[in-house]
Amino acid sequence: MNKSIENLRRSLAKADNVVVFSGAGLSADSGIPTFRDGATGLWANVDPMEVASIYGFKNDPDKVWAWHEGMRALFADTRPNAGHEGIARLESLLPRARVSVITQNIDGLHQAAGSANVLEIHGSALRIRCHQHCGFVAPWPLGQPAPHRCPSCGARVRPDVVWFGEALDGELLSLSAETSFAADVFFSVGTSAVIQPAASLPVLAKEGGALIVEVNPNETPFSEFADYSIRTGASAFFPALCAALAGAP
Numbered sequence: 001m002n003k004s005i006e007n008l009r010r011s012l013a014k015a016d017n018v019v020v021f022s023g024a025g026l027s028a029d030s031g032i033p034t035f036r037d038g039a040t041g042l043w044a045n046v047d048p049m050e051v052a053s054i055y056g057f058k059n060d061p062d063k064v065w066a067w068h069e070g071m072r073a074l075f076a077d078t079r080p081n082a083g084h085e086g087i088a089r090l091e092s093l094l095p096r097a098r099v100s101v102i103t104q105n106i107d108g109l110h111q112a113a114g115s116a117n118v119l120e121i122h123g124s125a126l127r128i129r130c131h132q133h134c135g136f137v138a139p140w141p142l143g144q145p146a147p148h149r150c151p152s153c154g155a156r157v158r159p160d161v162v163w164f165g166e167a168l169d170g171e172l173l174s175l176s177a178e179t180s181f182a183a184d185v186f187f188s189v190g191t192s193a194v195i196q197p198a199a200s201l202p203v204l205a206k207e208g209g210a211l212i213v214e215v216n217p218n219e220t221p222f223s224e225f226a227d228y229s230i231r232t233g234a235s236a237f238f239p240a241l242c243a244a245l246a247g248a249p
Helices: 002-013 024-028 054-059 061-075 082-093 109-113 170-181 200-207 234-245
Strands: 017-022 098-103 118-120 123-130 137-139 157-161 185-189 211-215 228-230
Touching (some): 002 185, 002 211, 002 228, 002 234, 017 082, 017 170, 024 082, 061 157, 082 109, 082 234, 118 170, 170 200
Parallel strands (some): 017 185, 098 118, 185 211
């Protein structure tokens, strides 16, 4: 890993646009289970279509709310890990570059770590919005109940996340695609690289000429296209990268 980091240090020193694309594996070190990780995953013992789909919300909104509140309870004692913190630190260590984060995660840990430019393509479990798109959006702090009716129009309120059966926000997806294509260095971190349309973002970065760095203990369908495949977790990799950028021994 040390040789790869030294090579990356030189590439990052010349970069104008650096993008970090993150998935659930990044937050696993903070104690948040991934969705599909066997018996401990968030989908264990539950049908995702009943608790995290537009159809489930129409059929049994109380069940959907209960599951999301239970998921958020897992967030209550979590903190950004060394991977989140290292990613946030890149902004100060790369003063000539714009560092952007595109995340599939809905836990808000990138912002908690200090990252300034975060695109949450799957939404956030720390916000609520009107189900009828009247424009009402509000924070949903951990430990606080949410109103189930919109204070503006009286329609149902829902968690501001993207469910099965829903499209991603078109404007946000377009911005994420443009940001990826413009990248000089693109990190794919803790993501399985199989969920579309998010999985297309590393491909766009590659087509745009970016240096692609995959940080994942496991091989993914995108591994063969990466310039560097770092077989370790983000909590080990990003502190080491930041130390190299800072000139630490």
